[in-house]
Amino acid sequence: MHPSIPSTALQLRSLVQADGRLQISLEPTPVPVPGPDEVLIQMQATPINPSDMGLLFGPADLSTVQVAGSAQRPVVTARIPERAMPGLAARLGHSMPVGNEGAGLVVAAGAAAAAQALLGRTVAVIGGAMYAQYRAMPAAQCLPLPAGTTAAQGASCFVNPLTALGMVETMKREGHTALVHTAAASNLGQMLNKVCQKDGIGLVNIVRKPEQAAVLREIGAPYVCDSSAPGFMADLTDALAATGATMAFDATGGGTLAGQILQCMESAINRTAKEYSRYGSAVHKQVYLYGHLDTRPTEIQRTFGMAWGVGGWLLFPFLEKIGGAASQALRDRVVAELKTTFASHYARTVSLAGALSADAIAFYGPRNTGAKVLIDPSM
Amino acid sequence: MHPSIPSTALQLRSLVQADGRLQISLEPTPVPVPGPDEVLIQMQATPINPSDMGLLFGPADLSTVQVAGSAQRPVVTARIPERAMPGLAARLGHSMPVGNEGAGLVVAAGAAAAAQALLGRTVAVIGGAMYAQYRAMPAAQCLPLPAGTTAAQGASCFVNPLTALGMVETMKREGHTALVHTAAASNLGQMLNKVCQKDGIGLVNIVRKPEQAAVLREIGAPYVCDSSAPGFMADLTDALAATGATMAFDATGGGTLAGQILQCMESAINRTAKEYSRYGSAVHKQVYLYGHLDTRPTEIQRTFGMAWGVGGWLLFPFLEKIGGAASQALRDRVVAELKTTFASHYARTVSLAGALSADAIAFYGPRNTGAKVLIDPSM
Numbered sequence: 001m002h003p004s005i006p007s008t009a010l011q012l013r014s015l016v017q018a019d020g021r022l023q024i025s026l027e028p029t030p031v032p033v034p035g036p037d038e039v040l041i042q043m044q045a046t047p048i049n050p051s052d053m054g055l056l057f058g059p060a061d062l063s064t065v066q067v068a069g070s071a072q073r074p075v076v077t078a079r080i081p082e083r084a085m086p087g088l089a090a091r092l093g094h095s096m097p098v099g100n101e102g103a104g105l106v107v108a109a110g111a112a113a114a115a116q117a118l119l120g121r122t123v124a125v126i127g128g129a130m131y132a133q134y135r136a137m138p139a140a141q142c143l144p145l146p147a148g149t150t151a152a153q154g155a156s157c158f159v160n161p162l163t164a165l166g167m168v169e170t171m172k173r174e175g176h177t178a179l180v181h182t183a184a185a186s187n188l189g190q191m192l193n194k195v196c197q198k199d200g201i202g203l204v205n206i207v208r209k210p211e212q213a214a215v216l217r218e219i220g221a222p223y224v225c226d227s228s229a230p231g232f233m234a235d236l237t238d239a240l241a242a243t244g245a246t247m248a249f250d251a252t253g254g255g256t257l258a259g260q261i262l263q264c265m266e267s268a269i270n271r272t273a274k275e276y277s278r279y280g281s282a283v284h285k286q287v288y289l290y291g292h293l294d295t296r297p298t299e300i301q302r303t304f305g306m307a308w309g310v311g312g313w314l315l316f317p318f319l320e321k322i323g324g325a326a327s328q329a330l331r332d333r334v335v336a337e338l339k340t341t342f343a344s345h346y347a348r349t350v351s352l353a354g355a356l357s358a359d360a361i362a363f364y365g366p367r368n369t370g371a372k373v374l375i376d377p378s379m
Numbered sequence: 380m381h382p383s384i385p386s387t388a389l390q391l392r393s394l395v396q397a398d399g400r401l402q403i404s405l406e407p408t409p410v411p412v413p414g415p416d417e418v419l420i421q422m423q424a425t426p427i428n429p430s431d432m433g434l435l436f437g438p439a440d441l442s443t444v445q446v447a448g449s450a451q452r453p454v455v456t457a458r459i460p461e462r463a464m465p466g467l468a469a470r471l472g473h474s475m476p477v478g479n480e481g482a483g484l485v486v487a488a489g490a491a492a493a494a495q496a497l498l499g500r501t502v503a504v505i506g507g508a509m510y511a512q513y514r515a516m517p518a519a520q521c522l523p524l525p526a527g528t529t530a531a532q533g534a535s536c537f538v539n540p541l542t543a544l545g546m547v548e549t550m551k552r553e554g555h556t557a558l559v560h561t562a563a564a565s566n567l568g569q570m571l572n573k574v575c576q577k578d579g580i581g582l583v584n585i586v587r588k589p590e591q592a593a594v595l596r597e598i599g600a601p602y603v604c605d606s607s608a609p610g611f612m613a614d615l616t617d618a619l620a621a622t623g624a625t626m627a628f629d630a631t632g633g634g635t636l637a638g639q640i641l642q643c644m645e646s647a648i649n650r651t652a653k654e655y656s657r658y659g660s661a662v663h664k665q666v667y668l669y670g671h672l673d674t675r676p677t678e679i680q681r682t683f684g685m686a687w688g689v690g691g692w693l694l695f696p697f698l699e700k701i702g703g704a705a706s707q708a709l710r711d712r713v714v715a716e717l718k719t720t721f722a723s724h725y726a727r728t729v730s731l732a733g734a735l736s737a738d739a740i741a742f743y744g745p746r747n748t749g750a751k752v753l754i755d756p757s758m
Contacts, residue, residue, distance in 0.1 A: 054657045087682055090652070253681060273469070278433045279693055289681070298679040300689075302632060302671065303466055309690030310679075311665075314658055317686065 005040070005107060005134070007031055010073070010352055010377075012131035013095040014056055016080065016088050022060040024076040025069065026352055027095065032136040036110040039118050039139050043377040045155035046102030046130040047344065048355065048364050050186070050251070050291055056098050058091075059084035059295070062365050067358050074356040099130030101158045103151040104378070106142070107134075115139040122149065124157040131352060133377045143331070149338065155374060156187075156344040161334040162327075163290070163315050164192040164342075167249050168201060169330065170318065174286065178202030180240070180248035180261055183293055184224070185212035187344060187372045188251075193221050194341045202243030204236070206257070227257065233264055240268035248287040249313065254294030258287040258310050259301050266304035280305010288313035347371045351379035384419070384486060384513070386410055389452070389731055389756075391510035392474040393435055395459065395467050401439040403455040404448065405731055406474065411515035415489040418497050418518050422756040424534035425481030425509040426723065427734065427743050429565070429630070429670055435477050437470075438463035438674070441744050446737050453735040478509030480537045482530040483757070485521070486513075494518040501528065503536040510731060512756045522710070528717060534753060535566075535723040540713040541706075542669070542694050543571040543721075546628050547580060548709065549697065553665065557581030559619070559627035559640055562672055563603070564591035566723060566751045567630075572600050573720045581622030583615070585636070606636065612643055619647035627666040628692065633673030637666040637689050638680050645683035659684010667692035726750045730758035 011029040016022055034040045048056075060078040069075035080088070103124040109115040123142035129135060145154040171179050181192055184205035196203040197220060204223040205216050213224045223239040225232060239245075246269075248261045265285045273281060285304065290313040300310065319327040334342050348371075350360055355375050364373040390408040395401055413419045427435075439457035448454035459467070482503040488494040502521035508514060524533040550558050560571055563584035575582040576599060583602040584595050592603045602618040604611060618624075625648075627640045644664045652660060664683065669692045679689065698706040713721050727750075729739055734754050743752040 090649075091657075256676075259676070270469075278470075282696060290685075292681065297635075297638070298677075298681060300677040300679070302668070302677060302691075306669075306691035306693040307696065309688055311688030311690070312681075312685035314685040317661060 005031060009133035011129065011133070012098055012352055012355070014058070014098050015093070015095045016058055016091050018092055020080045020082060020085055022058055022076075022078045022080055024056065024356060026073050026356070029132070031134045034108055034110045034115065034136050037112045037115055037138055037140070038110045038136050039106045039115050039123070039142060040108035041104040041123060041125065041135050041137060041142075042107045043102050043104040043130060043132055043135055044122075044151035045104065045349075046099050046375045046377065047156045047159075047346070048373045048375065049100060049156070049159050050188075050293075051159055052098060052100055053365075054292075055096060057365075058088060062361065065358055065361055067356065072353055074353055076356050076361065097129035097132065099132070099375075100128060101126040101156065102130035102135075102375075103145065103154040103157070104135070105151070109139070112139065118142055118144060121145075122151050122154065124154040126158040131355070131375060131377065133352070143335065146335070146338075152346075152349070152374060152376075153339065153343070157334055157338065157342075159315070160188045160191050160344065161342040162319065162330055163188055164195050165330045165333065166315050166318050167192060168195060168199065169322065169326075170288070170313070171201075171247050173322070174247065175284075176245070176247040176286070178204070178243040178245035178247075180204040180206065180245050180287075181251075182206040182248070182257060182261075183208075183251035183291070184221075185215045186251065190216070190219060191342060191344075193219055198341060202245055204239040204243055204245050206236070206261075233260065236261070237264040237267045240265050241271055246283055246285050250287055250289050251291035252294040253289040253292040254296035254298055256299050256301070257294070258289060258298055261287055262304045262308050262310075263301070277305070280307060282307055284308065286310075290314065345372065346374040349374045349376050349379075351375070352377050354379070384410060388512035390508065390512070391477055391731055391734070393437070393477050394472070394474045395437055395470050397471055399459045399461060399464055401437055401455075401457045401459055403435065403735060405452045405735070408511070410513045413487055413489045413494065413515050416491045416494055416517055416519070417489045417515050418485045418494050418502070418521060419487035420483040420502060420504065420514050420516060420521075421486045422481050422483040422509060422511055422514055423501075423530035424483065425478050425754045425756065426535045426538075426725070427752045427754065428479060428535070428538050429567075429672075430538055431477060431479055432744075433671075434475060436744075437467060441740065444737055444740055446735065451732055453732055455735050455740065476508035476511065478511070478754075479507060480505040480535065481509035481514075481754075482524065482533040482536070483514070484530070488518070491518065497521055497523060500524075501530050501533065503533040505537040510734070510754060510756065512731070522714065525714070525717075531725070531728070531753060531755075532718065532722070536713055536717065536721075538694070539567045539570050539723065540721040541698065541709055542567055543574050544709045544712065545694050545697050546571060547574060547578065548701065548705075549667070549692070550580075550626050552701075553626065554663075555624070555626040555665070557583070557622040557624035557626075559583040559585065559624050559666075560630075561585040561627070561636060561640075562587075562630035562670070563600075564594045565630065569595070569598060570721060570723075572598055577720060581624055583618040583622055583624050585615070585640075612639065615640070616643040616646045619644050620650055625662055625664050629666055629668050630670035631673040632668040632671040633675035633677055635678050635680070636673070637668060637677055640666055641683045641687050641689075642680070656684070659686060661686055663687065665689075669693065724751065725753040728753045728755050728758075730754070731756050733758070
C-alpha cells in the first residue's frame with residue numbers, strides 16, 4: 001500500500017446499548033487492503049441525509065444529547081425511550097458504521113484492470129459505512145465523476161437524485177400524471193421541483209412554514225401549500241384540481257397529513273363528479289410514506305371512498321423492482337445533470353469530529369429538513 | 380302484462396334530508412314494463428348485507444331510530460351527526476332505492492328469446508334496488524338457478540361468495556400465500572373459511588368475542604384469535620408464523636387493528652431474520668380495508684419497516700380489473716357450490732315492512748356481524 005496511507009483510521013459508529021443508551025463515536029478501524037477487484041477511497045465528502053438519521057440516532061431523544069471524549073474523538077450519548085427498545089433488539093450491542101453515500105479519491109487499487117483504471121480518480125459511491133476516513137469498494141460499483149467535478153459536487157449522486165427520479169418513475173408506472181410532495185422545501189424537495197419543471201410534470205408542494213413556502217416560490221414552484229395556514233385544505237384542493245395529482249410522497253409519515261391529502265384529492269376529483277357514489281370516486285388515490293419526520297401514528301380519517309392506498313416506499317427495493325436497465329437509465333440521467341438539476345447545496349461542511357458536536361447535531365438533526373450538512377472525513 | 384301483476388308496488392327508499400334527518404320508507408312505485416331484452420322479477424328473497432348498510436342508514440346514529448307510519452308502510456327516521464353531512468351532499472334530497480342482490484320469480488318477459496326463456500324461472504340478480512316487490516332486469520344479467528334451488532337459497536349468490544373468492548384471488552395475484560380476515564365470524568367470514576379449507580389456504584381468523592371464536596372453531600377453523608383476549612398479539616403472531624400470511628382483509632377499518640396486524644406480521648417474519656435492517660423486513664405486508672364496522676380513524680403505529688401497504692378494497696372494481704373471463708370463472712364456481720361452500724344462513728326472514736321495525740333494525744344493524752336477515756318482499 002502507498003506509504004502515506006495509515007494502517008488504521010477513524011470510522012463513525014453508532015451503538016445501541018442494552019441500558020437504553022445510544023453512543024456515537026469515532027473508532028480506529030483497520031484501513032482495508034483492497035481486493036483484486038476493489039479500490040480504496042479516501043473519503044472527502046459524504047452528506048448527512050434524512051435517510052442516514054435512522055441508523056445514526058435511532059429513536060433516541062435528542063434533547064438528552066451529551067458530548068464527552070476529546071476534541072479529536074468526541075463521544076455522543078443520548079437516551080432511547082423505553083417503548084422504542086423492543087424494535088431495536090436486532091442491533092443491540094452491535095456497533096454499526098453509518099453513511100449511505102459519498103465521494104472521494106481512489107488512493108489504492110487491486111490488480112484488476114477495472115480497479116487500476118480508477119487510481120487517482122474522484123468517484124462517487126453508495127453502500128453504507130461512508131462516514132469514515134477510508135472505504136474500500138468494488139470498482140464496478142464506483143461512479144467515476146467527470147473531469148472538473150469535485151468530491152463535494154458528487155457526494156450526493158445517489159440518494160436524493162435517485163429518490164426524486166424514483167418518485168416520478170413510480171408515478172408513471174402506477175398510472176398517475178402529477179405528484180404531491182411534503183416537507184417539500186428539503187434538498188430533495190427542491191430537486192424534485194427541478195425535475196418536474198424540466199419534465200413538465202405537475203407538482204404540489206406541501207410545507208409547514210411560510211419561510212419554506214418562500215424558498216420554493218423563489219425556485220419557481222407554482223403550487224405551494226402551507227399546512228400551517230388556515231386555508232390549507234382549500235388551497236390544497238385547488239392545487240390538486242389544477243394539477244390532477246392523485247399520488248403523494250410524504251416524508252412526515254405520522255399524524256393526519258396523509259389522510260388530509262387523500263381527502264383533498266377526493267374533493268378535487270368530485271368537483272367534476274356527476275352523481276353520488278357511496279363508495280366514493282373510482283379514481284385510485286395513493287400516498288407513499290417514505291420518511292418519519294413525524295413519529296406519531298399515521299391517523300387516517302376514511303372520508304374519501306374506497307379507491308385509495310397508503311404504504312411505505314423505499315428507494316432501493318423500488319430500483320430492484322424496476323430492474324437493472326431501468327435503474328441504470330435513472331443513474332445515467334443523474335450524471336448528465338449533476339451540476340444542474342441534481343446539484344446539492346450544503347449549509348455547512350464539517351469534519352467527522354465536527355459532526356459529533358452538540359451544535360452540529362442540533363443543526364442537522366432529524367427535524368430540520370432544510371439544513372443539509374456535508375462531512376469531509378479528510379478534514 | 381299478466382293480470383295478477385299490479386301497476387304499482389312498494390319499493391324501499393332511503394332519503395337524507397337537508398335538516399340532517401334520515402328517512403327510510405316504502406314508496407308506491409310504478410311496476411316497470413320489461414323492455415324487449417328484459418324480464419320482470421317478483422322479488423322473493425333479498426339479503427341485508429353489510430354492504431347495504433351504507434346506503435340504507437348512511438352515517439345515521441341508530442340510537443335515535445324512531446318508527447312511525449302504518450304497519451304496512453312504516454317510516455323510519457334517525458338523526459345524522461352534523462360532521463357527517465358534508466360527505467352526503469351528493470345524495471341530499473334524492474330518495475334512493477336500496478338492496479344489492481336478491482332472487483325471485485320471472486313473471487313477465489320482453490319479446491327477445493333470451494328474455495322469454497326465463498319466464499317462470501327463479502333467477503338471482505345483482506344491481507341495486509332489490510328491496511322492492513318487483514324489479515326489471517336485463518335477461519343477460521340474470522343467473523337462472525338450477526332446478527331445486529329456491530329463491531332464498533340463491534338470494535346471496537353474488538356479494539358474499541364473490542367477495543370471499545375475490546379475496547383469495549387478490550391474495551394469489553399479489554403474490555401472497557395465506558390470509559388474515561377480521562370480523563371473521565360473519566356470514567362472509569364463515570364462507571371464507573369454507574373456501575380456504577377446501578382450497579388448502581391458510582386463514583387466520585380475528586374475532587372480538589369468545590362466542591365468535593367458538594362459532595369458527597365449530598366449523599373447523601384452525602387459527603382463531605380473539606382481539607379481546609390479553610394474549611391477542613402473541614396469539615396472532617404465532618398464527619401468522621404458522622400460516623405465513625402477509626395479506627389481511629379487515630372489515631372493521633377503524634382503530635388500531637390494521638396496524639396491529641402489520642406489526643404482528645413483521646414480528647412473525649423476523650422470527651427467522653438473520654440480521655438487523657433498519658428499514659424492516661423486505662417482505663411486503665398488505666392490509667385491505669373493505670368495511671367500516673369501526674368508524675374511528677385508522678390509526679397506524681409504523682413499527683414494521685417500510686414494506687407495507689394499507690388501502691381500500693371493493694369487489695366490483697376488483698372484478699372489473701381482472702376482466703370478464705376471470706370473473707366469470709368465479710361466478711361459475713359460485714353456482715357449482717351454491718348449496719355447499721356458498722350456502723348462506725339467515726337468522727330471520729322478514730317482510731319489507733318487517734325490515735323497518737325498530738326490533739329488526741336493532742337485530743341486523745351495522746354492528747351485529749353475525750345476524751344476517753333475509754327480506755322476502757312477497758310476504
